[in-house]
Amino acid sequence: MSEVINTSNNGVNVDALLGAREAFTQTPEAAQFKWRTSCTWINGTHSRSSVEGYFGLGAEQSHRKEFIFDSDHPEIFASEDNGVTPNEFILVALASCLTAGIATIAEHRGIQLNSVKATLEAGMDLQGVLGVDADVRNGFDGIKVHFDIDADASSEDIAALVAQSQKRSAAFDIVTNPTNVAVSVN
């Protein structure tokens, strides 16, 4: 069907997104974004990252304010636990992206969401990062995501929301597919 009568209000401005899609079809240069962060070592395994500026719509942009993220290792790693581990940030990223996607798609499809909660768990064998076993990778051996969703929709429609969210998620793509990382120094 081509017309969706919007009976939902999940707080997402879908019109703006659809407008952006149209605009980017006309001017693909405007769709080129650059996300940034800068990270400063504090002490030990503790570092602090700052996110404020980014590039998009052909110009430098800025968040409403600077956002700060401390990252560290936990005390059982003989560290100080001044912030969550980098791995946990990645789970936060994936959860947030999928959740935002569910809200957006639900809005677009006229589905009222009442509550959405994602629980994530990723396994990791530390023998990888610690160099104990060369056959073990550094990263996750897999990520499990479980969504509890209460919405005014059938279970098939809810399943479709979750599937579509993965299909169109940046973080899901970044995590499930190879991405080039180039690191330079000085």
Add this chain to the structure above:
Amino acid sequence: MTNNNPHTIDTIVIGAGHAGLAVSYCLTGRSIDHLVFERGEVANSWRNERWDSLKLLTPNWQSRLPGYSYRGENPDGYMDVKEVIGFIENYALHSKAPVQTSTTVTSLKKTSRGYQVVTNRGTWNCRSVVIASGACNLPSIPRAAETLPDNVQQVTSREYRNPEQLKQGGVIIVGASSTGLQLAEEIHRSGRPVTIAVGEHVRLPRIYRGRDIQWWMDAAGILDEGQSDIDDINRVRRLPSPQLIGSRKHPILDLNVMGDLGIQLVGRLMAVNNGVVQFSGSLKNVCALADLKMNRLLKVIDEWAVQNPQTSEYAPIERFEPTRVDETPCLGLNLADNDIKTIIWATGYRPDYSWLDVPVLDRKGMIRHQGGVADSPGMYVVGLPFLRHRKSSFLHGAEDDARFICEHLDSFLNGTTRKSENGFY
């Protein structure tokens, strides 16, 4: 015979496949003077670019072209390549289509009075042109192909004929549409270990509630859906072919069948790094997407069936087992360690418009058109997926498209076409 002086004619049709011939039939019906240029013989692609065991995905009763239909003894069967060639060849003869074979178009240009068509057998001027060269001229191959080691044989679905042309050893088939799965099954039977890299795909049962899925799609009006019925026309035009096989004997061809045969399923092929082929971790979701989509279609069919009972009752409603995916699908295969000798690219096709010297291509290299009326006066295109309807992709869909295009073309030649609101003629 090469003639250096340009000839003039009202219309030239480029391509003598089923779509070009359908257009020719309609042009003849309107007494529009035209020629059909075909670089090879009639039904060239079927002769030279398809694999040996291929069968049509549509049943024979659905094989029809303007003024012509299947009259064989097996309406519920599916034509093989020879039969398709025969069908199209006979159509050309029966409709007395003015086909000039062995004529390759090397350039199409706009002129003050229409178009100039340069071929290897002379130059023609025409007032209108119908591009019927099809959507499947060149295989679409991901860039990852360039990083594969030279000792791995690469074969595209256009070059593939049968398992015997492949080296002994493991095979990765990239693409899980109808071609990918058919090839996987026959290559597996040839004794070679097969892995299928699965991206987004369309799952459909061959037989549903006792009838061919094409019967349902036809009867329920799904094949007649047009652009106005569709949310995103660009998306449907790029849909991969559904996982079907032209067979009643082993009608179901889906990833569960593949898995049961011992074929390994992995995610979409993303990259090749240091002799390791990397697959996406999204396999579970692409399978979920396909299952959900299939179930949505079956629900539409069931709802239609309730409103439209037949004298012979429908078999009961059925649903199919969700696609079974490993807990932890493989994310990478070391080519050497796994004795992978061949990669088959079943990753689809794109048209070749290298000869098209008229500025009608969009930024993706596709012809800008509205339902077949191209963005250049007197230019038309046919034989593309969802050109005007979902059925445009199939043999029998050519007729309605051809009739519409030829009616428009006729008005154009008579000078009675109005420029439409969006600027297309």
